[in-house]
Amino acid sequence: MTPSARVQAAIELLDAVIAAARGKGAPADRLISEYFRQRRYAGSKDRRAVRELVYRAIRACGPVPASGRAAMLRLAADDSAIAPLFDGSQHGPAPIAECESVAGGGLAPEWLEAALAQSGIAGDEAEALLGRAPLDLRVNTLKAARDTVALPEPGEQLAAPHALRFPSGTSVDQWPAYREGLVEIQDHGSQLACMSVGAQPGETVIDLCAGAGGKTLALAAAMNNRGTLIASDTDRARLSNLRPRAARAGAGMIESLLLDPGREMDVLGAFAGKADAVLIDAPCSGTGTWRRNPEARWRLDPKELARLTDTQDRLLDLAARLVRPGGRLVYVTCSLLDAEGADRIARFLTDHPAWRADPSALPLGVARGNGMRLTPFHDATDGFFIARAGLPC
Template identity: 70%
Template sequence: MTPAARVQAAIEVLDLVIAAARNRGASADRIIAEWLRARRFAGSKDRRAVRDLIYAAIRCCGEVPETGRAAMLRVAQDDPALLALFDGSRHAPAPYAPGEPVAVKGIAPAWLVAALAESGISGDEAAALLERAPLDIRVNSLKADRETLELPIAGLPLLAPQGLRLPYGTQVEQWDAYQDGRIEVQDGGSQLACLIADARPGETVVDLCAGAGGKTLALAAAMDARGRLIACDSDRARLSRLAPRAERAGAGFIETRLLDSGREMAALGDLAGGCDMVLVDAPCSGAGTWRRNPEARWRLTAEELARLAALQARLLDVAAGLVRPGGRLIFITCSLLDAEGADQAGAFLRRNPDWRADTPDFGAGTPRGGGVRLSPGRDGTDGFFIARFKLL
């Protein structure tokens, strides 16, 4: 493919991504993968270049663009060499006509920018949400240790005791250490959230919203694979991916329970009031993970945010009913919006006077509403709100 043909290809894919964002369709990653799969003539350099152009445009445009061409022209406004490729040649985009629509540069849709500002995120800290994310891994202490593990690339140690940071795009899935379970891909902020949970050997621990089990595996390592660790989720497909991961990690003691959304206690009644710790990594907007999933900000609506906040509150109350006196409840969202963080934590404490905030100082993050907030701009991690509560 010529450079101009790559630009035209990116425009065509962007049209599909924009339509999917408006209609709750497939993710950008899936759309790109399927588009490239159908065009086997594109070499590896072409594929990488097209993908980079698409994501540059997604990151550049705050509001949902009218068209893929308008999005790519937004990028080209700051790149004369790219604009020159709009030359009308074979397989190239048509020449730029002064006055034609060009997408508006920005961080996010206006309502989201305002919500972030009200939550104390603006300026450089907001801009950092759209930077390219590094690749963080966690050394699995059930099988290895950060200080002695030899890897093809020496990573930068993170604050999390088993965390390492690698260059963007490192293909760790091909490493022996990944395939035999000595390392897992996990953002440094996510590792710190699990550290705050303070899971201990011999405890009874519930991961209420386990998904595919990334945090569950970190909890298993902290517990030295001793005790009871129950991973729960209402998504059968996601939860089914945990078993092979657990086996690879040497964490076969993990139990799984499929939940019926809205009727969680039907599957958890035997655990009521008996758990040492319950972790609620709640479904959220993902407004702290735009570095990895930038088109998510085009999909979020105020109505969806309100629905997620209501779900988080309900799950917190479900989790509270599982904890024994003196036990811990950990609330995590990968969001920087107070509606999914400080406001949620405050409302929980008002509803439950027998609980108190117990979030420790762990050397990172900014205190926020009874918890702590990690952000890409300040901490170099994905954005998280983390709160630990203790039942009196």
């Protein structure tokens, strides 16, 4: 592909990403993979270059662009090397016309940028949300130790006791240690969230929104494969991914439970008042993960945010029914909006006066309301809100 053809390919992909964001369709990485699956002639350098253009253009645009071309013109306004590639060549984009529409810049749609600022995310904190994330690993202590695991590269040791950091794009999935379950890909902030649970061998622990089980596997390692560990979720497809991951990791203690939304206690009723700990890794806007999914900021609107906060309140109430006296719940979102973090745990403590805030002593983060906040700028992690509450005996 010529440089101009790469720009045109990026424009076509951006059109697909914009349409998917508006229609809550597939994420950008899946759209890019599918695009090149249908274009086998594109070599690895072409795929890499086009992907880079797409994500640079996404990061350059604040509000949802009118089109992929408008998004690429936004990037061209910041990078003088791109405008000449609008050359009208056979596979390239048409020349730039006078007064042609250019997508707006900024952090996010105006309402969302304001909500983040009201939540203390502005300036350097806001800019860091659109940086590039490194690749973090968790050494699986069921099979290895951070100081002795054999890896092709040493990695940077981080604050979490089993965390190692590598440059973005490191082909960890090709390493024998990954295929053998000695390491798992997991952001450092996510590892700290798991630490806040304080899971111990022999306990009964419920991962209420387990998804594909990344945090469940970390809990299994913390429990040394001893006790009861429930991985529950309402998404059958995501939950089904846990079984092969658990087998690879040697985490044989995990029991998966598929839940029916709104009728979760039909399945979880046997654990009512019996869990030592419940982790609520709640569905959220993902504002803390924009370094990895920058187009996510185009998918959120006030109505969707309201739906998410209602779900978060309901999950907190559900978790409270499962915890035994003397037990604890940990509420986690990968959002930096107070509406999904400090406000939610404040509501929970008001509505459940028997419960008490029980802040975790984490090595990173800053206090936010009754919890802790991790941010890309301050902590070099994904953005997280983590709160812990205890039910006195």
